[in-house]
Amino acid sequence: MSFSTRRRVDLLPYALVTPLTLFIVGLALVPAGYTIVASFFRVQELNPPTTFSGLDNFRRLFSDEAVRSSMANTALYVLVGVTLSTVLAIGMAVALQHRFAGRSILIAVLILPWALPGVVEGIVWSSIWDSNTGLLNSLLSSVHLIDHYQVFLGQNQLLTILAIELVQVWQITPLSVLLVLAALQNIPGDLYEAAKLDGCSSWSVFRWVTLPLARPGITIAMVQAVIVTLNVFDQPYVLNGAASTGASLTMQTYFISFQNLDFGEGYALSLLITLVTLLVSFGVFKLVYRPVEF
């Protein structure tokens, strides 16, 4: 685009990318590198000095009862969250696949839960799960499914995790729907015409046309879901506090670093969560993704 033939270094692009570079290097790459290095050091705010400690931080993590139970909790959050959000997203995307009156209003309604703060959503749902005044208890006892109000949060571990994760699923499913919907809209209409001419049932059209061709979209949706569920914080923090029935790994990072002020162990746990997130995302990608060509 430049007509100059002189070999002068063009400074404009460097000027344009410098602010971005400073932010990314200074506040993303350097801190990320710092997390890796510092997880092998003993860094305790109240108990200096900082010294190299090898794998000691990791050893302490794995012998910490609270961290171990949070690992199990987080695994359940991921399992429940990824499965549920993916199934719901495919269902809703198919419902929205073809144009009809009111579809754009539905999409506006659909993205509402995605757009709202997770913490506030936790408070909204606590008024549904509440054991004294909650909507769910009221509805269940109205139809006589229960004869007295139940406690959903904080007693049974599996129930607690389901109730909390449902709140996160509520928040993350809209994005998954959009991703699957975008993939569905790439499917050429004549494939459906051909399937119809061959006399396929709606189920076999879904099973053999829609589902395989939506795989790229489903993959991205699942990877997104893995990343956010593995790092869940807001919903369990608000709905169940520090209780071991629902505490997540990110919550432990917060408690270890900012309540116990044991930054070394906090770095180690951050690094662990990051590595597991990358590994599981990659695994899901490998498992689900198939290239699609039309």
Next chain:
Amino acid sequence: MKRNSPWLRRMGVLFLLVWSLVPLYWVLNISLQTDAQISAKPANYLPPTPSLSNYLALISGTGELPDAIRRSMVNISVECGVATVVTVLLSTLAAYAFARMTFRGRRILFYSVLATMAFPAYTTLIPLYRIMTFFGLVNTYTGIILVYVSGFLPLATWIMYNYMSSLPISIEEAAQVDGASRMKVLWHVVLPLARPGIISTAVITFLFAWGQFLFPLVLSSDLSTQPLTVVIAALQGRHTVPFSLLSAAGVFAMGVPALIAVTLNRYIVSGLLTGSVK
């Protein structure tokens, strides 16, 4: 149209409406009742005597709690507003360079920016807190805004890059032949054309910033900088705060993003899709 059976689609649509709206209806319903009314068994599915008193208590009431809500609303607006403006500005400049210029280090820088998106945001939580402590920026607007901008810049740059790359280059070339400098071309030609992309980037950045919780929980220690999300979560832990009042505060925190989501959803959808597909 007739491809999937209409009643099945209707069920799906009905489910979507119930799923998205019932929890929101429920918090509105509670916020319009008194604390005594919300303890009714079975619950009041409609407010028996709808009243805005919870909202008025927060808007014009005196005391520690309404003061905290009002102050934190100012805080969240300042933090999200400034972070959005800075993010959009810097990502637009960088995206223009990435999309339209060649320079040494372009590829490696571009891919480094994209690579940071693959990492969970909380990877850098502790080091960012330590950096902000070191520079005395904990519990300042500047500290929170710097962290937000660094977190949202990669996605913003990616959305702007894709949008600018999709614009026809011929108009820009014509302007350059007419003697316009590249910055003039950016300002007078590219920016007007890229308006939808800029709106997408701004809206998505603002919504992400508005929803932040763990970062400000760590980075702000008192009401001088705590955003609404942090204050509401702290109130929830105190059993002395009536739940109907807390619900009204929750509606305040959801009002702004809900309004944006409903009115600008077209830009959110297109931005999110360029942001994550490809």
